[in-house]
Amino acid sequence: MSDGSFEKNWRDRFVNFAQSNDDDAGIAGWTPAGLEARIRRFLQVWPGDQPGAVWLDAGCGAGTYTRLLASHKLRAIGIDYSTASVQKARDRSPEVSAWGIADVSRLPFRPNCADGVVCLGVTQALASSEKVIAELFAAAKPGGYVWIDGLNSWCLPHLWERLQRKIQGKAPHVRYESPWRLRRGVRQCGAVEIRLYWLPIAPRRFRGAQRMLESRWMQWMLTAIPPLGALLSHSMLVVGRKSSK
Secondary structure: HHHHHHHHHHHHHHHHHHOEEEEEHHHHHHHHOHHHHHHHHHHHOOOOOOOEEEEEEEOOOOOHHHHHHOOOOOHHHHHHHOOOHHHHHHHHOOOOOOEOOOOOOOOOOOOEEEEEEEEEEOOHHHHOOOOHHHHHHHEEEEEEEEEEEEEOOHHHHHHHHHHHHHHHOOOOOOOEEEHHHHHHHHHHOEEEEEEEEEOOOOHHHHHHHHHHHHHHHHHHHHHHHHHHHHOOOOEEEEEEOOOOO
């Protein structure tokens, strides 16, 4: 499957998700439990910003994080290439006044316009991340933070799934991201203070283990032993501050 058809298939999926669902998780293509775990992890590590700061939610989907940013008294802007998703996000988000239809790989903003940027739940639908990372950092002001996530290519269930699909001759249905490659891409944009946070999510049949995976001691262990974090974490968050130089 070519890169173009891979991304087109995902565009079609997101349109279908938005037309077929009315809940945030369904519109984004996540399970409710998976989305809730992502939000909890983001709130654990995101320090917030000063009231009135301008934050861009690039690839906002149903507006989950756009509303979260607005709830912290930030001026949140949500953009997505799915018109149906943005319409539903706008309808359910009276606290957010700024929405747009745009591709995250071609952001329609002047450089250095946002105090912070989040791009969450997007990279798995892209053929590569490099161009998007560059766009996100171009939009951020010097000193602003960019948050981006990815599906972890080193996660054991993902490794097994990829092997099965390869044996069966099936094309990849999502793109898994190397955490270190994602961090390197952020660094290549001149970012400083780069951090990687692991996001473990239990498979559905082991949902009862989620509390343990999110416990403080488990998060400490995953951070202290990066190979363990890579093998056990469904996703990861990478954040970098745009250099002021």
